[in-house]
Amino acid sequence: MLVENLAETFVELADTLVADFDPVEFMHLLADRCxxxxxxxxxxIxxxxxxxxxxxVGASSERARVLELFELQHRQGPCMECYLSSEPLTVAGFSEPRQRWPAFSAAAVTAGFGAVHAxxxxxxxxxxxxxxxxxxxxSALGDTRARVARAMADVATIGLLQSQVISGRELLAEQLRHALRSRVLIEQAKGVLAERLQVDMGEAFDLLRHHARSNRLHLSLVAQDVVDGTIDTTVLTAGRS
Structure with missing residues (x-):
């Protein structure tokens, strides 16, 4: 099953890597496929x-996104340490690391998670x-799934940079700025939809993403329309049960 899912995942990700791809949508797609x-x-992510x-810039669920934000706000946790060390890091249970990352470990348990692999x-x-x-x-991922996770991370990095050769930091910085600006815009649009349609933030994001995919639009463009008020928000619920 792992091999089948992995093959389908890489086919879908490769199909997304076109000249005009949306980096934020790509990151959310990768999170879902992980x-x-x-x-x-x-x-x-x-x-x-x-x-x-x-x-x-990307998460497969609202509770994962909130936990990531919590970690960044408190500037402690395995995901931040993974980035700083440039090495994979596995926490197979949050009982022992509570002395190391007490705030993050408590928040992870509250969110319903028992382990993380960064x-x-x-x-x-x-x-x-x-x-x-x-x-x-x-539990840990195991050797096979850990190697696949590394491959997925490599795909994410290459996808973000659109397979271009990076000779310096300028192109990379511009790609990241675009992705982060889009992320902020999407969060604003989620807030607008949550208030107007009386749904939670997770469902608001699902509505944005479904409309963008159904109409072959960039997620950030749909978010901009919602924030600007140039789209009837009820259109986003059309055909959704």
Whole structure:
């Protein structure tokens, strides 16, 4: 099953890597496919901005996104340490690391997670972020799934950079700035939809993403229309039960 899911995942990701691809949508797609291909319960992606600060740019669920934000706000946790060390890091249970990351460990348990596997997103010697895989059970990924997770992180990094050869930091910084600007815009649009349609933030994101995919639009463009008020928000619920 792992091989089948992995093959389908890489085909879908490769199909997404077109000249005009949407980096934020790509990151969310990759987070979702990590869940299905690796059998984890949630995934999140952190990228560093041009000021050297990590930002959340993709997550497979709202609770994973909130946990990632909590880690960044408290500046402690395995995902941040993975980025700083450029090395994979596994926490197979949150009982022992509570002395190391007490606030994050408590928040992870409260969110319903028992373990996390963090993988650096690295291009050559430069690390641009981390791919984080969460499980409800207290367990490690295992060697096979850990190797696949590294491959997924490599795909994410290459996808973000659109397979271009990076000779310096300028192109990388511009790609990351675009992704992070889009992330902020999407969060604003989620807030607008949550208020107007009386739905939670997770459902608001699902509505944005479904409309973007159904109409072959960039997720960030749909978000901009929602924020600007140039789209009837009820259109986003059309055909949705």
């Amino acid at each position: 869940v299905t291909a690796l059998g984890v319960d949630a995934a999140g 952190l990228l560093v901005d041009d000021q050297g600060e990590l930002q959340v 993988v650096p997103m690295r291009l050559r010697e430069q690390t641009v972020g981390a791919l984080n895989l969460f499980t409800v059970a207290d």
